[in-house]
Amino acid sequence: MRRIIIRDYTLIEPFAEPARDLRILNKNLWLTQRDLLKAYYSHTTEVDTLDQLAEHIEQSDEALIVYRDNLFFNAALIDTFMKRAQATGRPCQIAFRATDEARGVRGDPSIERHALQLCTGITRRDDVTYIDDGKEQRGAIHVADIYYYPAGPRSEPVPIVVDTISREMGYYHIPSYMAVNKGDLTYQIPIRAFLSIESWMHVLMANVLMGVFSHAAEQDARMEKSRLLNIFHWTKEDWELFPSKLAFSLRAFGEKINPLEEPWRNHFLASRSLVKVGKRCSIDPTAIIHGPTIIGDDVYIGPGVVIANSVIGNNVNVMQGSQIMLSVVSDRCFLPFNAGLFMTAMMENGMVAQNSTLQLCLIGRNTFIGANNVFTDFNLQGEPIKVVHHGKVVEINLPVLGSAVGHNCKIGSGFVVYPGRMIESNAVIIFDNDNNLIRKTVPGHDVNDVDLKTGDPRRIVYHWPNVYSDPANDTSAPEVPPATNQPYVSNGTRSGPRQMGAPPDNGHNTPAGNGDNGVITMSVAHHQSSVSVSAT
Numbered sequence: 001m002r003r004i005i006i007r008d009y010t011l012i013e014p015f016a017e018p019a020r021d022l023r024i025l026n027k028n029l030w031l032t033q034r035d036l037l038k039a040y041y042s043h044t045t046e047v048d049t050l051d052q053l054a055e056h057i058e059q060s061d062e063a064l065i066v067y068r069d070n071l072f073f074n075a076a077l078i079d080t081f082m083k084r085a086q087a088t089g090r091p092c093q094i095a096f097r098a099t100d101e102a103r104g105v106r107g108d109p110s111i112e113r114h115a116l117q118l119c120t121g122i123t124r125r126d127d128v129t130y131i132d133d134g135k136e137q138r139g140a141i142h143v144a145d146i147y148y149y150p151a152g153p154r155s156e157p158v159p160i161v162v163d164t165i166s167r168e169m170g171y172y173h174i175p176s177y178m179a180v181n182k183g184d185l186t187y188q189i190p191i192r193a194f195l196s197i198e199s200w201m202h203v204l205m206a207n208v209l210m211g212v213f214s215h216a217a218e219q220d221a222r223m224e225k226s227r228l229l230n231i232f233h234w235t236k237e238d239w240e241l242f243p244s245k246l247a248f249s250l251r252a253f254g255e256k257i258n259p260l261e262e263p264w265r266n267h268f269l270a271s272r273s274l275v276k277v278g279k280r281c282s283i284d285p286t287a288i289i290h291g292p293t294i295i296g297d298d299v300y301i302g303p304g305v306v307i308a309n310s311v312i313g314n315n316v317n318v319m320q321g322s323q324i325m326l327s328v329v330s331d332r333c334f335l336p337f338n339a340g341l342f343m344t345a346m347m348e349n350g351m352v353a354q355n356s357t358l359q360l361c362l363i364g365r366n367t368f369i370g371a372n373n374v375f376t377d378f379n380l381q382g383e384p385i386k387v388v389h390h391g392k393v394v395e396i397n398l399p400v401l402g403s404a405v406g407h408n409c410k411i412g413s414g415f416v417v418y419p420g421r422m423i424e425s426n427a428v429i430i431f432d433n434d435n436n437l438i439r440k441t442v443p444g445h446d447v448n449d450v451d452l453k454t455g456d457p458r459r460i461v462y463h464w465p466n467v468y469s470d471p472a473n474d475t476s477a478p479e480v481p482p483a484t485n486q487p488y489v490s491n492g493t494r495s496g497p498r499q500m501g502a503p504p505d506n507g508h509n510t511p512a513g514n515g516d517n518g519v520i521t522m523s524v525a526h527h528q529s530s531v532s533v534s535a536t
Contacts, residue, residue, distance in 0.1 A: 001063040003041035004056055005033075006145060007048050008070040012200060013388070014406035014424040015364050019070035019197035023347045023365070024206045026296075026313045026330045029197065030069060036078050040065055057154060068121065068145040070197045072206040074214065077192035078146075081162050085148035088131065088160065092148045095159035096194070097132075098124050098140040109188035110166040111142055114195075114205055117396055118389050121145065121196030130159035144196060164190035167217045185399050189217040199389055200404040200422065201396065204362045207328045207345035215292045216309045216326075219274070248273050264289060278314065296331070313348070330365075344402065353413075361402035364425060369405070370413040377402045377419050387420040396420070435464060445471055 009018055020030040027035075047053045057064065065082070085092035099107035115122055126140045147157050170186030193210035195202050226234065226242040234242075252271035255261050263285035264270060274291025277283070281295060284303045289295075293307055296314035301307070303320045310324050313331035318324065321338040328345040329335070333352075340357040350363050353371040360377045363369065377400040379385055384395040403417050406425030414431045423429070431437060445460045449471060461469040 001041045001065060002043045002045060002060065003037060004053065004064055004066040005044065005046045006050075006053060006066065006068040007046055008068055009048075010070065010198065012197065012203065014200065014404055014422040016406070016425050019203070022197070022203055023330055024072060024197075024203065024345075025211045025328055026311055026348075029072060032072070033067070033069065036073070036075055037065060037067075040082060057149060061151060061153075063151045064147070064149040066145070066147040066149070068196075070121065071144065071146065072193065072195040072197055072202075072210065073146075074193040074210070076218075077162060077164070077190075077194050080192060081146060081160070082148065084131075084134075084160055084162070086150070087134075088158075089150055091150065091155055091157035092131070092160040093143055093157040094146040094194075095130055095141040095143045095161050096122075096164065097161055098126075098142050100126075100140040103139050105139055108142070108164050108166065109168075110164045110190040110210075111194065113188045113397070114209060116142070117398075118199045118201060118387075118394065119196050121198060125159070128159065130161055132161040144194070162192060162194075164192045164194060165221075166190045167221065169213065169217055169220075187213065189213050191218050191221065199387070200362050201387060201401070204345060204360065204404070207362070208326055208343045208360070212292075212309050212311055212326050212328060213343075219292050284320075302337075336371075347407075359402050360400055362404040364405055364407035364409065366407055367405055367409040367411075369411050370415075372413050373411060373415045373417070375402045375417045379419060385420045388422060438464075 008020070011017060012019055012022060015022060020028070020033075022029055024032060045056060047056060053066065057066075081092075081094050096108040096111045097105060099105065099112060111122065122142050122144045124140065124142050127138065128141060129136055129138050130141050131137075141159050141161065143159050149157070166188040167190075168186050169189045187209050189209060191214065193206075193214050195206050195210055197203060197206065222241065222245065226238045226245050230238075248271070249268070251273060252268035255265050255271050256268070262283065264283055264287050265272070265275070267290065269275075269290035270288075271291070275289050275293045275295070276291075277295045278297035278299065280297055281299045281301070283289070283299075283301045284305065286303045287301050287305045288307070289301070289305075290308040293310050293312070295301075295307075295312045296316065298315045299312055300317045302318060302322070305318050305320065306323045306325070307318070308325045310326065311328045312318070312324070313329060313333065315332045316329055316334070318329070318335045319337045319339075322335045322340065324335075324341045326343045327341040329341070330346055330348040330350070332349045333346050334350075335341075335352050336354040338355050339352045341352065342357075342359045344358045344361045344363070346352070346363045347365040347367075349365050350367045350369075352358060352363070352369045353373075355371055356369050356373040358369070358375045361375045385398060385401050386393050386395050387401070388394075401419050403419065403421040403423070405411065405423045406427065408426045409423055410428045411423070412430045414433075414436065415429070417423075442462070443460065445458060447457065449458045450456070451458050458471040460467065460471065
């Protein structure tokens with residue numbers, strides 16, 4: 001069989017690369033496609049246009065598997081398609097059920113709720129003939145660019161429906177202001193995953209919803225089978241699955257009571273069947289790791305780390321207190337203490353520094369995220385989250401979504417990033433906020449000056465960047481400000497009267513005030529040395 005790849009050169013923002021070159025589940029997409037299909041083909045041809053594809057199909061009489069190289073699929077989906085297509089002995093095209101209210105047909109939940117957003121590679125066809133469960137039917141379907149041609153004469157491919165076997169998973173018991181209706185914060189997680197990668201949001205979905213979340217859904221589906229409470233209602237599938245489920249339970253129990261086993265394997269979710277660890281790894285006994293999780297070679301996991309349902313690549317360092325849930329951390333990444341990833345994917349050679357939190361985010365390769373950054377994922381005003389797609393602002397049907405950071409970026413400390421934003425590749429962002437940034441040495445007060453009444457040291461008080469009270473001048477803000485004074489406002493909250501200094505002159509050095517007002521206005525110098533301080 002020959003494999004024909006339809007090249008898609010569309011660049012995915014903010015990475016400026018085609019989808020095939022981006023990492024999904026710690027592997028380039030083109031490599032994932034090759035590995036999943038290697039059992040079916042022996043030769044490969046690449047084409048750039050549909051005319052070239054039609055020419056190859058017409059001139060060849062050997063069996064063909066044809067697909068576009070921006071498509072993400074897993075083994076369960078492609079194996080099901082190939083098995084069913086080969087059984088028909090006819091040319092076939094992959095298809096999915098579409099909602100058809102006239103016929104009372106419900107569409108594939110995973111495809112219609114997630115895969116169709118911002119997508120042109122999955123198209124709807126109405127009133128067409130297709131094959132479903134081995135029978136020809138007529139109605140509405142969604143089709144995509146995966147084809148099978150048997151050896152011999154060519155004919156028009158017939159759509160063959162593949163059910164993604166979606167399961168609703170997510171969060172139900174949450175505050176009403178985050179989800180008015182039950183199920184608003186849930187996802188349709190497929191066992192057979194399929195996406196057309198056309199946006200950074202699709203890359204995130206492929207890593208999380210169709211990747212690590214799908215692995216968890218598959219495990220949940222297995223555990224729901226062969227329950228002893230329902231033994232009198234078991235199906236053939238339950239009986240076939242029972243021996244492997246029993247063996248899994250016995251192995252997990254044995255590992256838990258084994259005194260020589262690694263201390264962190266103290267729960268059946270941490271058993272070797274669910275948490276697979278590579279070579280030369282160092283895992284602290286106090287770490288908590290629940291599966292299904294895959295950990296690569298030469299990985300260090302420090303004290304108090306929590307990892308659940310994730311993929312960790314090779315040569316990764318996860319320091320003490322960090323938390324990784326439903327996320328992908330690719331090769332050579334570094335997470336210092338107390339970093340947090342939730343439903344986030346990091347491409348190779350990245351770093352998320354201490355106390356930074358990323359939720360539903362996508363981070364490119366060779367990118368540094370500084371300390372104390374927060375990537376938010378929820379619109380507090382209840383408005384739909386919007387993203388920029390092909391230069392247009394588009395609403396998306398997701399209640400929560402983080403942001404995307406491109407390749408080779410460096411982001412300093414102290415930023416809050418709103419949902420749905422992009423930081424394009426090769427960008428350096430340095431915090432530069434006069435009201436929140438300390439640019440130079442801050443004057444203090446005499447360490448020997450003590451309040452005689454309380455015994456406490458007297459201190460100079462700043463309402464940054466101005467002085468509020470200076471014991472050296474024996475001045476303080478009056479309890480009732482005169483007409484020329486204004487109350488101090490910080491983040492919209494009045495916190496008491498203060499004497500207002502002159503506003504800083506941006507771009508110039510403003511000398512500190514003197515005299516009776518006791519106000520210092522800090523200088524605002526945009527020199528290279530000053531800027532470098534703000535990045536630390």
